[in-house]
Amino acid sequence: MAVLEELEPQEVFHYFEELSQIPRGTFNTKAVSDYCVKFANDRGLEVIQDELNNVIIKKPGTEGYEESEPVIVQGHLDMVCEKTEVSDHDFEKDPLDLYVEDGFVKARDTTLGADDGIAVAIALALLDSDTIPHPPLEAVFTVDEEVGMGGAGGIDLTPLKGKMLINLDSEDEGTIIAGCAGGLSFCMNLPVGRKQVTGDCLEVTIRGLKGGHSGMEIHHQRGNANKLAGRLLNRLNQNMDISLAEVQGGAKDNVIPSACTFTIVVHDSVKAEMIIENMENVWKQEFGEDEPELEVIVTKTENIEKSVMSDMDMKKVIFFINNCQNGVYGFSRSLKGLVETSDNLGVVTTEENKVSFVFLIRSSVSSKMEEMKEAFISWAEFLGGTYELSGAYPAWMYKENSKIRPIVAEVFEKVYGKTPNISTIHAGLECGLLSGKKPELDCVSFGPRMYDIHSVNERLDIASTWRMWNIIKEVLKECK
Incomplete structure (x- = not known):
């Protein structure tokens, strides 16, 4: 039937x-x-x-x-x-x-x-x-x-x-x-070098976020798992020695990512897990009931050798994810309460020699979309990356x-x-x-x-x- x-x-x-x-x-x-x-x-x-x-x-x-x-x-x-x-x-x-x-x-x-x-x-x-x-x-x-x-x-x-x-x-x-x-897709590719390190390997997954449409839901300030990963990585890197192997989050530029996973190698896994747990509690307080299913899962493998990014390239990756614009950039001046310009860090992927970041930029004002595009181009040039533009529509x-x-x-x-x-x-x-x-x-x-x-x-x-x-x-x- x-x-x-x-x-x-x-x-x-x-x-x-x-x-x-x-x-x-x-x-x-x-x-x-x-x-x-x-x-x-x-x-x-x-x-x-x-x-x-x-x-x-x-x-x-x-x-x-x-x-x-x-x-x-x-x-x-x-x-x-x-x-x-x-x-x-x-x-x-x-x-x-x-x-x-x-x-x-x-x-x-x-x-x-x-x-x-x-x-x-x-x-x-x-x-x-x-x-x-x-x-x-x-x-x-x-x-x-x-x-x-x-x-x-x-x-x-x-x-x-x-x-x-x-x-x-x-x-x-x-x-x-x-x-x-209108909108366009912006992809930045950041090259990374590699080295081998030994220590405790932590696979950290941020998941359970609502996600949703990167245009229709962008004003709800839902959690973006990729951005949360950048914030957590930055907190870890500020407080202890870490090495970043990879970060993977999101599948489409027009979807607010509901999950992101990164892998790090540390020498003090107890301290790292305490920082991660504290950050999870901070997020739960910040989001309140807006993200009731938010959780951070840690899987630990002790004392292994792993390929990780060079120190400088890791810092660039963390710096960019943590500081790049994401969400509402401006509201309409003629139609009050409506979003005019925004972007969404929809996808982060790691390959052996690069990390890619894919954004969907939207605006009802072509000059503001051009402004945001130029800002991302500046990021790519400043960090030594390359970029690609695609899927533009009026x-x-x-x-x-x-x-x-x-x-x-x-x-x-x-x-x-x-x-x-x-x-x-x-x-x-x-x-x-x-x-x-x-x-x-x-x-x-x-x-x-x-x-x-x-x-x-x-x-x-x-x-x-x-x-x-x-x-x-x-x-x-x-x-x-």
Whole structure:
């Protein structure tokens, strides 16, 4: 029996569950792309699949809507792949293990992929229906959104006739998004020399942090495990002799890292463990109830020989992790309370001859993003490292004169009995790249309520999904 078959709207959750059976992590989207193509072919709909695996499906308008202006419905096929430390889930081949609890759809020990599987499910349900009134529909499914928005960056939009675009990649119900920040990925590679030392080896793991989306949750000041590792290493190095072998934390630049592990060699392991325990207690006091699962685990191996970084290179690594900018850099001057500029130290990896640091820089003001980029370039040059820039995408600027936004706002007001919140967000949405390719696009973004996306606690509100389904149906009805 399907886990979600009793949930409403049944047609949406049917497709969401089917999508959840298909592994679709970023850069692993061929299977889910082919699924969408088969869906279209089975229904005799026009479909375009490009070499990147982006898919466009077109459906004519229903009776009375044949000559209406087409509406574009858009979402992305890929999902963030995060799992608990105890999970043996293989994102390359295993389906998600869905379950329903307390009014939410969840996935056991993994991310849920409602970001953005629910958008694809809603679009497929619209395309499959013979009873929903709508203008000509153009469903656009992009790939690799979660890492650099490569699908939106490479898609050819010339086949699209529509100018009004509804993006379903938002998770704050009741809010209509009308703009978003731009961003870029910055990677610094710091070379390290090696030497052999003998002593007690301590593997220190900081874990249990909430993590989450590095744009949507950045203002919550959640713990960044990589930054905490830098702080602890700095405390250890200030108070005793240590040698650093490696530091590994985080998996993606757009996820606040919930765990980080570093390995050190010391001659006084008792003192080191006391410093670590004290730092753990300090953090628990500082974070309070915001990070209830935070813990530091130490595994000790006595009297071994190990390859470690040279003293000077170790100092550079610790200095950078401890002192680099991370988190909110500035708030908007025009939209009070909204984050304008931020960065996230999402990934730290150690290889034999280098340590790499990957940041995602975000800003709704291009000059501020340039300022932060230049600051990181200065860090790299000062410390003798190299750097790489990738995945840059533009901000989606708020459009004063919109045709689709008033329609959506009116429908929202009917449903909720109050004027909706119209805002911009500090996260990357594909509307920026898509409107850059097709400047006449008039975009809005909304979606059902989701919590803790990009983390193993991700969950989708069932009742909210039902409301969003009714809203988009009513919006399409009004686009006659």
